[in-house]
Amino acid sequence: MDQTVETDIPDWGPFGRPLFDDPGTRALSRVGVVDVGSNSVRMVVFDGAARSPAYFYNEKVMCELGAGLSETGHLNPRGRERAMAALQRFQRIAEDLGLPGLHVVATAAVREAKDGPEFCQDVKSKTGLHVAVIDGQEEARLSAQGVMLGWPGAYGLICDIGGSSMELAEIGGGDVGRRVTSALGPLKLRDIKGGRRARKAHIKSTMEELHSQMGQQRDRLFLVGGSWRAFARLDMLRRGYPLNVLHEYRMTTKQVRETIKFIDTNDHDKLRSQAGVSSSRMALIPYAMDVLARLIRTFKPKDIAISSYGIREGLLYEQMSQEQRDRDPLIEASRFSEAKDARLPGMGRTLFDFVMPLFKSAPATQVRLIKAACLLHDVSWRAHPDYRAEVCFDYVTRANLGGLKHSERVFIGLALQHRYRNKREGNRFAPLYELLDEKDQKQAEILGKAMRFGAMLCMDSDAHVGKLRFYPKKRELDLVLPKSVQPLFNEVAESRLNSLANALKSEVRVVIKG
Numbered sequence: 001m002d003q004t005v006e007t008d009i010p011d012w013g014p015f016g017r018p019l020f021d022d023p024g025t026r027a028l029s030r031v032g033v034v035d036v037g038s039n040s041v042r043m044v045v046f047d048g049a050a051r052s053p054a055y056f057y058n059e060k061v062m063c064e065l066g067a068g069l070s071e072t073g074h075l076n077p078r079g080r081e082r083a084m085a086a087l088q089r090f091q092r093i094a095e096d097l098g099l100p101g102l103h104v105v106a107t108a109a110v111r112e113a114k115d116g117p118e119f120c121q122d123v124k125s126k127t128g129l130h131v132a133v134i135d136g137q138e139e140a141r142l143s144a145q146g147v148m149l150g151w152p153g154a155y156g157l158i159c160d161i162g163g164s165s166m167e168l169a170e171i172g173g174g175d176v177g178r179r180v181t182s183a184l185g186p187l188k189l190r191d192i193k194g195g196r197r198a199r200k201a202h203i204k205s206t207m208e209e210l211h212s213q214m215g216q217q218r219d220r221l222f223l224v225g226g227s228w229r230a231f232a233r234l235d236m237l238r239r240g241y242p243l244n245v246l247h248e249y250r251m252t253t254k255q256v257r258e259t260i261k262f263i264d265t266n267d268h269d270k271l272r273s274q275a276g277v278s279s280s281r282m283a284l285i286p287y288a289m290d291v292l293a294r295l296i297r298t299f300k301p302k303d304i305a306i307s308s309y310g311i312r313e314g315l316l317y318e319q320m321s322q323e324q325r326d327r328d329p330l331i332e333a334s335r336f337s338e339a340k341d342a343r344l345p346g347m348g349r350t351l352f353d354f355v356m357p358l359f360k361s362a363p364a365t366q367v368r369l370i371k372a373a374c375l376l377h378d379v380s381w382r383a384h385p386d387y388r389a390e391v392c393f394d395y396v397t398r399a400n401l402g403g404l405k406h407s408e409r410v411f412i413g414l415a416l417q418h419r420y421r422n423k424r425e426g427n428r429f430a431p432l433y434e435l436l437d438e439k440d441q442k443q444a445e446i447l448g449k450a451m452r453f454g455a456m457l458c459m460d461s462d463a464h465v466g467k468l469r470f471y472p473k474k475r476e477l478d479l480v481l482p483k484s485v486q487p488l489f490n491e492v493a494e495s496r497l498n499s500l501a502n503a504l505k506s507e508v509r510v511v512i513k514g
């Protein structure tokens with residue numbers, strides 16, 4: 001990548017120096033991985049800030065390599081043909097993109113099939129790609145690492161369901177703990193004789209064995225895999241959930257049970273169409289939801305979160321240094337966006353210092369959101385002025401940003417909306433505001449109006465823009481301006497300062513110094 005940042009700044013503050021311009025990090029700026037699963041074969045090319053990469057390229061082919069494996073012991077012949085065609089295409093794409101190579105891993109179907117080694121050799125001879133066949137323990141570890149890429153400091157139980165297997169892994173303190181694998185994949189369950197009753201009995205006995213190996217796991221449950229994501233789409237449909245973003249989508253055990261009933265009692269074709277789920281994926285939902293019902297009944301998690309990050313992201317995490325792993329993916333991605341797209345890269349840090357006196361008592365969880373908003377405050381400047389507020393909100397709430405709850409996405413989006421527009425009434429995003437309580441909505445408004453005003457006083461990332469002093473008990477807001485900045489404080493700037501003061505319910509005073 002050709003983006004650069006200043007390296008001579010003595011103090012980068014609590015978030016540290018940006019990583020993406022470091023030579024070791026630039027080596028991870030574009031990485032291609034392929035996951036040869038039992039149900040699908042997917043290629044992802046990561047690009048951008050290594051700690052929170054964007055999906056430069058993402059393509060999936062539903063091959064069903066593992067279909068019928070339980071009965072025949074061999075890979076599905078048609079699926080094998082489709083997988084080979086997909087891998088040949090992916091190799092050509094990698095060459096055209098100039099990638100140094102593709103990291104290819106195969107999971108349950110290939111490792112269990114009698115013709116799995118033959119398939120890998122066939123891939124090698126036709127594409128030159130080496131397929132690394134990993135066991136269930138390694139699959140669980142990589143999936144857990146993928147979750148940690150998106151959730152720094154995450155703890156709880158990972159459940160990764162593929163076509164032919166289901167893995168569990170515990171995470172905490174930045175480490176992966178106990179790991180187990182099982183044959184509870186939908187393609188395997190579909191082959192069980194005796195109907196749903198027999199299938200449920202098999203799931204129950206298997207889950208009890210998994211529980212005896214994993215022990216009590218009553219923290220957060222992270223769900224990884226296409227079947228879980230499809231289930232989450234159906235849960236969103238049932239709830240009328242306003243933000244159609246799967247990563248960090250939360251469900252309670254009660255909501256899961258209600259959605260299982262919802263699926264059982266409604267026409268699947270209609271549900272599939274309404275939720276945007278493919279027919280091949282919808283066909284596996286009944287098997288996956290029986291597993292999920294028993295999983296939450298057995299392990300009793302405190303809450304449930306969907307992770308869009310899994311084994312492919314785990315492969316990228318594997319290549320990171322500990323310094324990179326320890327960084328906040330939200331901040332690194334926001335810095336990268338500023339360096340790439342802002343009119344004045346570096347101004348976000350100046351703006352952060354300017355607005356922070358308004359948030360002296362903010363907890364660390366909110367400070368990082370303020371930092372991200374300041375870094376992103378002008379990355380959408382190329383949009384038409386009439387639509388910048390909407391573009392900002394839409395970008396943040398739906399962008400590939402790790403380490404963000406849905407409510408936090410809306411907080412940053414609302415702040416950026418107020419960065420470009422004084423009022424927010426009458427736009428199409430109103431239903432999403434309900435994901436924030438009134439206090440956080442007001443905090444986002446204050447932040448946005450502070451950025452809106454501060455941006456008028458700065459045309460240089462190193463400029464002295466003045467200082468805000470806020471006395472909440474006295475309801476007084478002071479602006480201390482250097483005399484050299486006074487010419488920038490015109491009637492428009494004054495109007496924006498008054499709007500900020502009104503949001504704070506404070507009187508405003510301007511002090512000129514020097």
